[in-house]
Amino acid sequence: GDSVTQMEGPVTLSEEAFLTINCTYTATGYPSLFWYVQYPGEGLQLLLKATKADDKGSNKGFEATYRKETTSFHLEKGSVQVSDSAVYFCALSDQAGTALIFGKGTTLSVSS
């Protein structure tokens, strides 16, 4: 079945460091891909999405490119801030468009 694998955390960075969180997927067809972020004590909120190969999603300085050849959707940010500390989830829409399938989440901690 469809699945998402993302790098395990926690990821600990200093402010202004470069961030990469790896995400790869297994799916039939052409799923839409998402990154969600969960701040402490809150629900998940959409960070960015891409719906077809080579699309780049971007928001708040974060970017991810839908790479079909490598089945990847890695999240990047050039300069992280303390306020970016959160749990990040990679997700895909299943083939039937039924629901989102989530990775296990990666905790990011940014210190000043």
Add this chain to the structure above:
Amino acid sequence: DADVTQTPRNRITKTGKRIMLECSQTKGHDRMYWYRQDPGLGLRLIYYSFDVKDINKGEISDGYSVSRQAQAKFSLSLESAIPNQTALYFCATGGGAGEKLFFGSGTQLSVL
């Protein structure tokens, strides 16, 4: 007001008790979902509903039931709670296949 409201925010109960978690949304979407979040496991789908008359089991439905009382309301019940149902539960709503989901703030459930 929040787009998706979950009640209660926190609940402690005992093994064998029946408990209901409630969810309401103001987005006007037909699709609603229940997920549970466990540390290191990410989010897993419990049940989903595409309209009032449509209820479907997700990946981990055993031990749970749901009721879609109206387009805006979707409740999750644990008929006889057990300790391994201790988790953070999220309700979500969305507009359609491949579209973003809007999440509630979650209900932290502890079963003693």
